[in-house]
Amino acid sequence: MALVRRCSRQTVALLAALMEQPRAWQHGYELSKGTGLKSGTLYPILLRLSDQGLLDSRWKDAKRPGRPPRHVYRLTASGLALAREQVKVAAESGFGLRPMKAGQR
Amino acid sequence: MTSRTVYRSLSRPLIRVAMRVAPCEREEWAQAMSREVDAIPNDREALRWALGCLQASCHWRLRSMRLTSFWPVRWGMALWVALVAADALGYAGLTLTYKLGLSTEHPPYPWNFPWNVPLLEVTPLWDPILSLLAGVVLLAAVVLILRRKRVALEAIVAPFVVLLLLFAVRVSRPESGWLQGVSIAYQRSHYFLIWPILGLAITILICLALLQDRRIPAAR
Numbered sequence: 156m157a158l159v160r161r162c163s164r165q166t167v168a169l170l171a172a173l174m175e176q177p178r179a180w181q182h183g184y185e186l187s188k189g190t191g192l193k194s195g196t197l198y199p200i201l202l203r204l205s206d207q208g209l210l211d212s213r214w215k216d217a218k219r220p221g222r223p224p225r226h227v228y229r230l231t232a233s234g235l236a237l238a239r240e241q242v243k244v245a246a247e248s249g250f251g252l253r254p255m256k257a258g259q260r
Numbered sequence: 261m262t263s264r265t266v267y268r269s270l271s272r273p274l275i276r277v278a279m280r281v282a283p284c285e286r287e288e289w290a291q292a293m294s295r296e297v298d299a300i301p302n303d304r305e306a307l308r309w310a311l312g313c314l315q316a317s318c319h320w321r322l323r324s325m326r327l328t329s330f331w332p333v334r335w336g337m338a339l340w341v342a343l344v345a346a347d348a349l350g351y352a353g354l355t356l357t358y359k360l361g362l363s364t365e366h367p368p369y370p371w372n373f374p375w376n377v378p379l380l381e382v383t384p385l386w387d388p389i390l391s392l393l394a395g396v397v398l399l400a401a402v403v404l405i406l407r408r409k410r411v412a413l414e415a416i417v418a419p420f421v422v423l424l425l426l427f428a429v430r431v432s433r434p435e436s437g438w439l440q441g442v443s444i445a446y447q448r449s450h451y452f453l454i455w456p457i458l459g460l461a462i463t464i465l466i467c468l469a470l471l472q473d474r475r476i477p478a479a480r
Binding site: 194201202222226 | 286288289300308309315319320
């Protein structure tokens with residue numbers, strides 16, 4: 156049986172949030188609200204996923220004129236595969252997919 | 261000034277500090293975090309977001325730092341390793357002196373504590389010899405740390421593991437009195453265990469710092 160490396164609960168929560176809309180670009184704040192992760196936890200995870208080639212990021216112009224562009228994220232093909240695998244493992248073991256309360260890390 | 265504006269006005273300098281703290285290679289990400297603040301409608305939440313940005317920037321900064329590039333850190337590490345080396349060499353010297361019958365006199369201060377003759381009797385000769393070798397390698401590690409050589413990590417880890425094993429063998433002998441000392445029967449305070457644990461923690465931290473330095477490419 157192949158061993159699957161288990162990601163942290165926070166990473167699994169983020170992967171699950173990104174997997175919900177795999178084609179959509181999502182903002183950091185949106186992801187933070189969806190996962191309950193604070194910016195200090197969320198961004199190091201996003202950065203690590205991006206460094207590993209699991210996450211695409213780009214600047215997107217703001218809807219409201221005069222506002223600076225914002226960074227948006229979505230999973231790459233390999234990121235999506237990992238997300239599916241991790242979410243499955245987490246669901247089987249009951250690990251990481253509990254809805255996070257506000258302030259819980 | 262209402263608390264609303266206070267929260268919002270506090271978040272701006274925090275974001276500026278976070279941007280300044282973040283290393284150059286993470287500038288884009290620091291900017292990405294900071295831009296989100298403007299999109300947060302709640303002022304208190306914006307302040308919490310800014311604090312998180314500062315936390316993430318500090319995290320990135322610490323991870324990108326080559327700790328041995330700071331001379332106080334380097335000299336501190338070298339000093340600690342030199343102390344461990346002195347301890348290993350001191351133990352080796354005293355035990356070999358007894359085992360080889362070089363002297364029956366008690367050594368001078370600060371080593372003039374009563375000798376544990378039963379323990380010295382059961383200690384095999386290879387124990388102080390290994391300790392001596394470990395001490396010499398640790399002394400070499402001091403030089404390697406100061407010269408910022410990559411091999412310094414191995415030069416600390418290998419002898420330190422040997423010294424730990426020797427220590428474990430030594431204290432497990434009934435003649436050492438350690439096991440009796442920590443037992444409830446003697447009712448001795450367990451706080452004295454803080455010192456070996458602290459020493460172990462400091463050495464592990466030094467090893468982790470050297471390991472991190474290896475992962476980070478040297479600045480051009």
